[in-house]
Amino acid sequence: MKLSRVEVEGLLGRFNHVVEFTTDQEFVILYGPNGIGKTKVLELIDYTFKGRVLAVDQVPFDVATFAFDDGSTLVLAREGQRALFDRAGDESAHDLVIILKTPSSDEISWSMRESRPQIPVSRVLRLIEQESPVSRVGPNEWHDIAHDDIISREQLFDRYGGNLPVDSRPYQLPDQLQDFFNGLESHLIETQRLLREAPRIRSPRSLDRPAKSTVEVFSQNFSEQMGNVLAQNSRTSQERDRTFPRRLLSYGVVPAEATEEAIRIRYEQQSELRARLARIALLEQSSTDLPLPDRELEDWERLVLWTYLDDSQEKLANLLDFLERAELFTSIMNSRFEYKQLHLSREGFSILSDYGQDIPVSSLSSGEQHELVLTYDLLFNVNREALVLIDEPEISLHVAWQQEFMNDIANIAKTASLRFIVATHSPQIIHKWWSRAVSLGSASEGER
Incomplete structure (x- = not known):
């Protein structure tokens, strides 16, 4: 399945956005002023594709409709939206409801309210900690030993709620709906995420672990x-x-x-x-x-x-x-670097100056590191056929690099079989690709 259209109503309580994404396009670009909800649109798509129901529920929107090229439609809404539900309902009720329509099966409707267990959340959390490789390190933070990262309560539920007995899970999706989510794949690259050093996990077993840069x-x-x-x-x-x-x-x-x-x-x-x-x-x-x-x-x-x-x-x-991805990676990076070249070997990356001197990869400029880790992430860490969501790629990139960015994305899309939605403030990122750009409008245009 390929995503062909996203429509979000009531984003941040006031904006309505529509993004068309024809299946012959490798990418579409979202642009608009600050506060219009570009990042929230990317997060909503990513959480939905990953089936992270609790994370979706935290995004402030009323209705989101996803259309796919096989004729399937996925609708996510709050129960208070009477236009979708033929009943009076409780105006204070905003629990998430998901409706799936596919050409091959009957319509499926699921309500978070109806699937919640009748036990306190605190007990659910204790059960998850008992059954999963996690330990609490803060009021709303857990150390996930298996993934070696810090996660929130919503992420904890999404990752390990399935380990609990059915009557204790924070929610239980129907098999058909879970199968549908399993058939989707997305990869979100947040602003500046790739430049951060790997954080020190706050647990006794890793207190002495030195942090490494992402590169x-x-x-x-x-x-x-x-x-x-x-x-x-x-x-x-x-x-x-x-x-x-x-x-x-x-x-x-x-x-x-x-x-x-x-x-x-x-x-x-x-x-x-x-x-x-x-x-x-x-x-x-x-x-x-x-x-x-x-x-x-x-x-x-x-x-x-x-x-x-x-x-x-x-x-x-x-x-x-692997060769084609490595060659494209090297080609992109060496077209950006000045007075140095990237070389790949069985030991990893090496950078050589034009005088033949070794340059530590961690000593590259922030812009060079950003370009390197972003390009590598796309070519080597994303599964084929995934939808990649990139937020503000212009951060730390020289203007000339910004103008080449979407050309690189087009080449990466072909080599790695990916599709992209890119959110940006930069006209240089859009450059010659205005036919692929979608304006999310001004605040006044988005108000209902």
């Missing part, structure tokens, strides 16, 4: 991701090598498509791919590769080479996606 954390993450990719490639290689003799003998005769021209083309393409992989250390640079003989190949040579090329294709395919 250092991401460098280590790149090394780990590369290790995982190489491990998968090694397993594939071992399997193909083990079965090579059997598959070679099973051909019997040379396949019709294994012409000499096809073999030479594939051999050259794979050699070029290996060279690209070697540049980011996904493969060791080999000096043992030999060109094909400058003569007509015999039948047995074509058979062996074709089988070898089939195997190589499958082995290299495991590395191709």
Whole structure:
């Protein structure tokens, strides 16, 4: 499913916003004055896509309608909205109600009020602490040991409420509604979030842990991701090598498509791919590769080479996606850096000056770090087909970098199969993309 339209009524008690997002677009840009609710729109979308019902309930809005390209519609509303509910209702009641309509099933309606357990919230919290890897560190803060972060009560309920017995959970969604949320995926990048140092977790087990900058954390993450990719490639290689003799003998005769021209083309393409992989250390640079003989190949040579090329294709395919993301990451960053270059290796990121000196990644400027961690986050930490929500990307970016930002987003969208909603104050971010920009209007236009 792809989101095609969002309509929010009564945001912050006064604004109505509509965002159209046609399925052939990689991104849409939201702009408008301060206080119009751009950030709240992004948060509402993110909480909804993640099925974080309690977090959605904390956003000040009346009705939100999400339309998808498969014909599904999701409506979130307060029970006091009589236009949606054919009953008098209690004007003081504002519990969240969710209505799901899909082409393949009957309409589903769920009310937070009706699903709440008849036990005190304090007892629910104690039960969650008993059953989950969390410990309370403040009036409304818990240390989540599994995720190694500090979370609020709403986040605690959303993450671990499902660990409780059904009659004790803060709410219970119908299976069809939960399945619908499970089919959605979003990734919110908040203003300046990526530049903050990882906070020291306030718990005895981590009091002596030194804080790391996000760029250092991401460098280590790149090394780990590369290790995982190489491990998968090694397993594939071992399997193909083990079965090579059997598959070679099973051909019997040379396949019709294994012409000499096809073999030479594939051999050259794979050699070029290996060279690209070697540049980011996904493969060791080999000096043992030999060109094909400058003569007509015999039948047995074509058979062996074709089988070898089939195997190589499958082995290299495991590395191709990672390679394309790494190349785009390097290309974007090196077009931004002056007097220095980003290099990727199995150890992570390294920065070399034009004099060949190593530069610690943590010593990059705030703008350089912002660009690096934002680009890396999008290319390596977001699952394919996700909807990415970016709030004020212009923070710490030079004006010239701002003008290139949406071009980068378009390339990232294609490489990583993502869609974007970007909220900004900057005309430089929008630049040449005004046809993709949606004005959320002025305060007077938004008043009802």
